[in-house]
Amino acid sequence: MMSLTHPVSDPSASSRSDALSLDLLLSNLPGAAYRCLNDSEWSMVFISDGVEKVTGYSAAAFTGRPGLSFASIILPEDRDQMHAAVAIALAQNQPFQVTYRIRTANGQIRWIWEQGALNRQAGTLEGFLADFTRVKHADLVMLEQASFLQQARDAIIAMDMASRISYWNHGAERLYGWSAHEAIGKRFCELLCDEQAHYETAFAHTLADGEWCGELAHMRRDGSKVDTDTRWTLLAPDAVPGASQKILVIGTDISERKSSEARIFRLAFFDHLTDLPNRANLLDQLRRALLGSARSGKCGALMFCDLDNFKYLNDSQGHAAGDLLLQAVARRLEGCVREADMVARLGGDEFVVLIRPVEDSRDVAAAQAETVAKKVVAALAAPFQLGELHYTLSVSVGVVTLCGLHDTVESTLRQADAAMYQAKAAGRNTFRFHDPAVQAAWLARAELESGLRRALQRHEFVLHYQPQLDRSGRVIGAEALLRWHQPDGKVVLPFDFIRIAEESGLIIEIGAWVMRTACLELARWQRQPATAGLTLSVNVSARQFTEPDFVTLLATIFAETGVQPSGLRLELTESLVVTDFTSTAQTMATLKRQGVSFALDDFGTGYSSLAYLRKLPLDQLKIDRSFMRDVLTDQNDASIVRSIIGLGDSLGLQVIAEGVETAGQHQFLANAGCHLYQGFLYQPAMSAELFMQYATTTH
Template identity: 45%
Template sequence: MINAIQEMQRDKPLILLVDDLPANLHVMIAALKADFRLKTATSGVSAMALLDGGAECPKLLIVDVRMPGMSGIDMLRRMRAAPHLCDIPVILVSADASEQFQTTGLDLGADDYLVKPIFRDTLIIRARNLIQRSEERDKLRLAGHVFDFSGEAIMVTDANNDIVDVNAAFIKLTGYSKAEVLGRNPRLLASSRNTREHFRLMWDTINADGYWQGELWQTRKDGSVHPKFMTVSVVRDRNGEIEYFLTNSVDISEYKESERRIAHLAHHDVLTGLPNRLHLQIYLDQSILIARRMGEQLAVMFLDLDRFKNVNDTLGHPVGDELLIEVAARLKSCIRDYDVVARLGGDEFVVILRGAEILSDAIAVAKKLNHRLSQPFVIGAHTLRLSASIGIALYPDNALTIDDLMKNADTSMYFAKSDGGNAFRFFSPAMDLGAHEKLKMESQLYEAIERHEFELHYQLQVDQHGRPRGAEALIRWHHPEDGMVGPDQFIPLAEESGLILPIGHWVLEQACARIRAWQGDARTCTLVLAVNVSARQFRQPDFALQVRAAVQRHGIDPALLKLEITESLLLKKVDEVVAIIAEIKALGVGFSLDDFGAGYSCLQYLKRLPLDQIKIDRSFVRDLATNDSDKAIVRTIIAMAANMKMAVIAEGVETEEQRRILLAIGCSDFQGYLFGCPLPVAAFEAALAMAP
């Protein structure tokens, strides 16, 4: 109760009362104590000592004019000459009603003059009004300071959108002086890169919402053009009519250039400069639409270099990288300008052809590719010879979707390789010899769900000091005939068949049950358990409700559950993905983006996702010690994650050298065989107990 009263007192403005007669002070205290905090002084000298002593500065002074030693007039004169006191409002009070005293006091800067006796209500109202005006003046002074010294360019225009004021940052950014722009319309800064439609939408939003934020191109006085991020706010008068438009803008040239470089990295292979998987996905998607509309065909050519691994193993990765660069250049020389060659990773490339006579075109290009690649490569002191196995799938003859085209081209490539390489093969249904096995496994998966043949294994995740931070839950299948089966062998089929939904739900429930069990043990109570979530599972309409129900049913701390999603989610309905993630994060559950960099790496969407962590794919970790390109990619990912306020974990860490390199470039969390393989729960807990 006492603390509450003290808090209420602290919120009241402080007034200093100065009068040499205690009776007068008593009258003023009685009038003001309910609304203000009060300090008193019985002379001008003691009042000035209080003001100069570094104590809390009052919001108002009420000073008697006639005092011995230092009068109220003398005190006011000293205050107005002192920089730290000159703005404090002062009310002079006196029993003398002569005009001379009033004129002198007001001339020195008194804010009010009251003649005794003073009515209580009059004193309260005058004090309150002066304090309010002083606070408003302070706000205006602060606003003026912000305007003058803001790092953002600020422009104020009137209701007719004519410029009435600009600040120093505006002058620096545009090159125009204030005199050159006052009274002019801001269109003098416009660039032809902005479309009429863009401006129309901008003004529609301003008129409707009173606010707009976005990017525009701006022309400086010297004619140079730069991008800016701009905010426009409407200022209205008391009648609701537009009085001013307030515009803040900043130059984002460096940001745009950085964004362009990141976007290039996102769409292109760092080593060869060829389009990467994301670019290929977009190009294929567009090409299928064009082919369907124009009645054309497509050829997807999956190319794998024969015996390339021998080059890396015998001559080292630097030579292998130089060889891949030369291969990329030769592949590009074999296709037309509107065709595409992309690198998927390693020694895998894809060529996309489009045309009306696609069969003959594909044969001609495949022969040309084999011929060009068979010519000797001179890499430093080494003369190397290569060949390639090429698999070809045609649209629409062999498949109608991107995934099926790629799969069929990949299948036919393996047939070319199994025939000795240096050859090309077209896909045929007879190649899909595994269809029967797939049907058999699908049936067995149904039975596995019913017979509870799945179990979770756990792989440790550690921090930079090797301390346990969490674990990833990894599913295993106790196959009645084949023994323990890893997820790579059955999860793709589960995705395709839809069985991933009941399997994924089982994994989520088991993981939450495990977190609940671990919460009672000091060694495991802080471990964050990561659970993989497939795109198909994530896109269920009730997925967020499933997560909420599992968390509540098992009574776990939601912060100990982390859901790992993949980049394939970013290919469509990004707004829906963002909404689902936000809904689940509101529960306290974390999110990690798995295998980052190996998939689509769609950065324009990634920046919108409220993720907690990015997981660097093992394919970049594997060759860190010997591959500068992989190191550059990992360094870029870590820097980007830091800018986005996301944590980073590297998977597939198997050697101390990999860990050391990752630590040196800023990675602090790790997962891999260096710290432990996936283990059944009992073995995992036993290993954890042995950890330092």
Template identity: 40%
Template sequence: MQAATTRALQESEESLNAIFDAGPDAMLISNNEGIIVLASRQVEPILGYKPKELLGQSIELLVPDAYRQEHAEHRNQYIASPTTRLMGQRREITARHKDGNECTVEIGLSQISSAIGVFVASSIRDIRDRKSAEDAVRAHAEKLRYLYELSPLGIVLTDMEGRYLEFNQAFEKICGYSAGELRALDYWQLTPRKYEDAEKKILDDLACTGHYGPYEKEYVRKDGTVVPLRLNGAQVAASNGEKFIWSIVEDISSRKQSEDKIRELAFFDHLTGLPNRALLHDLLRRAISSSQRSEMFGALLLIDLDNFKTINDTRGHTVGDQVLTKVAELLKKSVRNDDIVARLGGDEFVVVLVHLDSEINDAAGSVKEIAEKILDVLDHRIQLGNSSFQCTASIGASLFRGAETTQEDLIKQADLAMYRAKAMGRNTISFFDPTMEAAVLARATLEQELRIALDENQFTLYYQPQISKTKEVIGVEALIRWLHPNRGLVAPDGFIEVAEETGLILSMGHWVLHTACLQLSRWAKMPEFEDLTLAVNVSAHQFGQADFATQVQAILLTTGANPYRLKLELTESVLMVNAKEIAAKMSSLKSLGVGFSLDDFGTGYSSLSYLKLLPIDQLKIDRSFVRDVLLDPNDAAIARTIIALAHSLQLSVIAEGVETQDQQKFLDTAECDSYQGYLFSKPLPIDEFEKFHSDA
């Protein structure tokens, strides 16, 4: 068999040898019994054998003793089933050299099937030089790894998506995360969003130049604290073209703390920690610029403590400093987070109020409110240890919007107003602009007059009829009017807003409800009026009282009014505060027989959920839709939709502000249930309404 094989191979020996010897690898061909039948010349420099020495030898001759038995088993498996390729993939193995030593080679196998049998071709590559190079690279890498791990700077490798791939212990310490945690994160999960634009520029720099930095930013550590960083980096590419970023990350907390300390000494008052005069000018400049962009008023308040010199003279400057520190603390608590509190020096403080309002009167009103809060806080005795001190103040105020007035002029104006406040008796506020002061005074006067009006019962109710489709009066809406002793009859637009803001609406609303129920009780004894319903508007403040339902029940009991004839009109703003609490109040009153109408429907949030969940009886189409129902297709569509929605939910619907017959005809066509408006009657005093109803 061996002779036949040899003769067959010898026929092409010269051509095979030419092919074998042309390649860099050693080539062996063995039969299915593992006997070597051909060997190329490259065998000798790799394994030490001359080709002739291997012919007729078992392939196991080249396998170290420790692997020989295992090798024979794998060879047999490969011969039997070459598709498994257990030995057919090029890989590193340990071979036995002629001198008995082991050497590492790379081998590839391929099976050859022929008419004379199955053979295995082995390609053996000398990788000693490569292994030596790899060992050298590995040693160099170990040195780099040593430096990498011992570096006090964070070193991190990220992909272009920002995922952390490699990093040293210093980087872990900077971030506060473990290695496993970091590999599950990317830099966006540590980077505050305020750096989005800066990060985009970094990526642009990398694309253009291949590097970035130095660049300062912050990371949010695992414990939630913020650490300031300084970064430098470069973009690198892998052999497959994929790009990565190496970054050096330096914790600059200590440097920042030093800078902050220097800045604090330069721009902050050493006693109170508030911005000093130098920083105030910069902050005020920004506030003025912001007001110009937003077109909203801001204000500068100059606050001078009254008779502070007496404290210094009688109790000493140490106690005086403690009082100033306490005043600074109280001022910061008295204003909003965006507002600025600064100390000019001595006992003078400045408060800069920002984003007040776009309307000058409203802005002035807000300034007065905040200033009065400050005066009230300071007017209370300041407690320091076992001692207390009375510490009132005089406040001068100057409003600004944009750069019409310079910083210096604003401070001068506020200073003049402050001295005027002192001349007025101290412990008060004075506006630089007489017009603004007049507006604030008018508002204060209106508030005082409203209080007097409540005490002296200067209010009355007017009644506007509500008409059915058959032109019958089915109810009325009670509307408050103020019988002012000097200005005559005042409509709600002239005082309701102030009543809401001052809380007087609670007393006013209680009076309206009580008076309306008295009228219902009176009508119950008059056959032609006993079936009328009476609608009363309830404000959000009023309905928001915890005991509102109890108040209504008490009024019904004391007046004897029929709860089934009372209808409370609520706006959508009332329903959007606390759905659970609102539902409880409404259900409590509904159980007594009180009805509910949803006023101004369609002008607010108009959530269908509260129509489903709350015990509402009626929707009221707002006059803004009714007014243009014949002119604006959108208003027409909204009106039809509200009517259809109400009917689908088994609710009645009433349209307010009906002024023309054409409007009524449109609403009739849309199947509106009832109407209210000047087409039928304006709001009337009680005697005129009763005559109107009797004549109808």
């Protein structure tokens, strides 16, 4: 029945409209729809125009008679595999999905993704195919990048904000022992972290700053610990909806490095023979004890122990017996003190006992020290069994109470040493407390300080220059050394007045004079072709270097003298580096940018953390003369010198030895790999004029 309210539509018009709509739909597809025979050539019955964008061939090229076989443009190495996949799907009455490569009309290779099914009524295949090249390449890039991560030696781990592990590479498998299958989904903090506090600190810093780096000890699958140098990075959430924020953890195994550092530390700060702390270790611990005493007001004591007539045992029974005795003495001394106290060997037959500052007054500390001193004398008086030899020994002990408000490392050791000699004078095999009256140097302090002020006013200071030479005997530079020419003609060395200059504050003015004079001389060298390449090392005191205007002072001196800062090397002490590391590092970095280089002076006599050495812009380590003095006879000193040379080499630093006085010492250094020297074997410090003559004839 025809509608009375609507006109009757034309069926042919409707068909034309449907055809146009279908053409429009097909033209907007990102590929081509097709119908083909289920034959080996995929002979096309119909294929939409979108095929031209994919293959470069028009639709008519495939549907014409004779038409282009679609199978012919599939790469031969993919054709059989693709046909087999389609055949399996059809046999199971399932749709098929395949990817394969074709060669386009212009010869390009493209990846095709295709999905289709069998029209059983018509007996044809119908489906859709599209260009898959960009996606395939992206997958390959992603797989390649994932392969790089898997091949990395470092452990690379990703975890979410709940500490759940979502990525675990082969490096992590090798380092920790768990496979990715076992680790993914586990909580990082529970799987690897033995110290939860360290994990929480790293996590908090990462959230606050976006990253954290440091050293962490992690647990392996077998229960052992591994030291890692670790960097944590906070990653923004992926653009994929629902993706969570993650933390990327990259860990490097540093167990071997930590073990090497521990061995070097042991060599540098423990006595090889007795396994006691050595002189460098003692000086550091004494300094710390005095600082702690100054803060807390607590008092302690120091004992200087010297074995009586030890030389007789070495001369009569040999050094092997002497070594056995020293080892036995060390163990007995350790048995006389509390666990918190310290027994150290200074060298030879000299030992020191440090009683930590825990008492409320000097009197109480003295009473405690007297108890320990009596135990030491009694313990060492008992006979020693050295192999088949019975040997009786006595000891002289000097005792000084210490309190950081007034005492220094130097004064404490000096007073204990003086008290030890009083014990020897009293007949040995006893102990004596320090008597301040015997220290004449303290009484002369005021006179010395006055003389220093006069020396500044009357220009009594001069600089001498000690040559520094390389392995071929060529002069490469010099160290500027301060001398005090007194009115009576006496020449006073810095050892006799620098401490007073430091304590009185005069070192600031003296140091400024030294720096200005040294830069004037260095500028003179730089104007002469024969000496233009020489460097000049200048010692800078801790107090001077930490002055707020030190950098400004140097800038002024550089401008006034016209010196090139690249020829200047500042020698800093270990105590400065350890005491105020942050400020020291900042000042060094500022001066380094201006061309100034740096040496760590007297290396090995204090405590230098390896972490500090790595973080400071140092150029040179200087072996202290105290180690060179007995380097040919004392295995401990020899080991320390070799360790310093090896440490400098591993850190890329020059190593120079001072105090080289004999050809044997020179040969020892050369064999150990140190090839920069200064000392009396070559030349003592000399005036500026004599140095210029020497440098120009030797250079």
